[in-house]
Amino acid sequence: MNPATEIRIARIDDAAAVAVLLGELGYPASVEQAAARLVGLQRTACAVTYVASRAGNVCGLATVHSHASLNRDQPSVQLTLLVVSAQARGSGAGKRLVQAAEEWARDCGAQRLVVSTAVHRAGAHAFYETLGYELTGRRYARVL
Structure with missing residues (x-):
């Protein structure tokens, strides 16, 4: 039997699982770093x-940010991080996390959710397109 996926707000005691997931995405972090980042996000x-969990084990996470905008009356909301463990991909956990992000964006008064994903993540691009997201531009970054 396939366990159901549960979505909930991340807690500090999820830091170890968050660190593992960040590593899978290519952003290595210690448990202490993950905990400090969770605390920082919880303060705003x-x-x-x-987080998504299956049978009590965290298998995915999503972070969403909202900020005021000059070019829109509504806030701008962005899904800045989404990762599902390799073992849980295809289980619906990613879709459920995106749905939670969309609901939060609506609750913030946003009319759209913007997703950021790296150019080399073709699988992520296809995933977002299956959910109805469209490519609308490019993002540039520079190390400071």
């Missing part, structure tokens, strides 16, 4: 991190 009303 402008961001939320959700």
Whole structure:
């Protein structure tokens, strides 16, 4: 039997699982770093991190940020991080995390959710397209 996926807001005691998931995504972090980042995100009303769990084990996470915008009356909301463990991909956990992010964005008053994903993540691009997301532009970054 396939266990159901549960979505909830991340807690500090999820830090070990969060560190593993960040590593899978290519952003290595210690448990202490993951815990400190979770605390920082929890201190702002402008961001939320959700985790997906199956049979009590965290298997995915999503972080969403909201900020005021000059070019829109509504806030701009962005899904800045989404990762599902290799073992849980295809289980619906990613879709459920995106749905939670969309609901949070609506609750913030946003009319759209913007997703950031690296150019080399073709699988992620296809995933978002199956959920109805469209490519709308490019993002540039520079190390400071």
